[in-house]
Amino acid sequence: MGYQKPLPKRLVHGLNTGVLALRSSPWFGRLISRRLTVVTYTGRRSGHTFSTPVAYRRTGDVVTIGVQLPDAKAWWRNFLGEGGPISLHLDGTDRAGHAIARRDERGRVRVTVQLKR
Template sequence: MGYRGPLPKTAIARYNTCVVALRTSPRWGPLVRRRLTQITYTGRRSGRTFSTPVGYRRDGEVVTIGVMMPDAKSWWRNFTGDGGPITLDLDDTGRTGHAVARRDERGRVTVTVRLDGEA
């Protein structure tokens, strides 16, 4: 059996750094950016700005982010209730929108982002 506890923050930070590097690489970036974006948001309690890479699906001006292992992550909690503002790296630019997180009866969390205006 392997380690089952939460990943150390340094491991997560290294993983996120690698994902961001892949997104910006000339060779792999166009492929990686089809399914991975970087979100930027302001923490509700801390007021600090955070950025993290996430997987996404896009349908026009609506972006859906499925949160894998939601109980091990906290970023999505900034978008519960009425939700809040978010920025996503899409279309080679920062796109702003309004994100709302919902947990279903099976415990899965989905964050739905409605993008503001045109790029």
Template sequence: MGYRGPLPQRLVDRVNACTAALYSSPRWGRLVRRRITMITYTGRRSGRTFSTPVGYRRADGTITITVVVPDAKKWWHNFTGAGGPVSLHLEGIDRSGHAVARRDDRGRVTVTVELDS
């Protein structure tokens, strides 16, 4: 059973703030960072730099991010079409790469990041 209604932006912002706090926590950070990373990108329209916590899976040089409740989030729109540059904090260092977002026929969104060498 999945969530079908719109999420208030305040709720999304609050969850992101709590996740980011856990991510940087001396006590819980190591555990959280196994599946969560911070993605940093420049907004296409605003030109501003943003960072947000995301869940991820890693296979070699590819990072896969499944966007949970994509219609309540806007960050992934920066990577539609040809995609764009990103930075991910992985294993204690910032890694750059190229991200591309795809929406499947069921409305699910996946962002694939190919890390730079």
């Protein structure tokens, strides 16, 4: 798969702000929260804490995140190899977990999170 240029930070910030506003909205919040969460993680190299909204699927204590346009995003790379700690906002509370990112033969990226009990 070819390299995709990163999206401009202003655009990403604007989109994320809009999505988060919808997620906390009294009208759409419940509906959107069923498929959208906020992940929080610490960057491997920078040591800074980041939060970003992502679409997800959940089955019990396993959350799957399909990364759209993975070559234009960097957050998921923090979870390559052995993976690392992550927090997800689910059901009105923050849940800790361990995330592992994998890229398949077609270039698609999936992050699998095992939630801690």
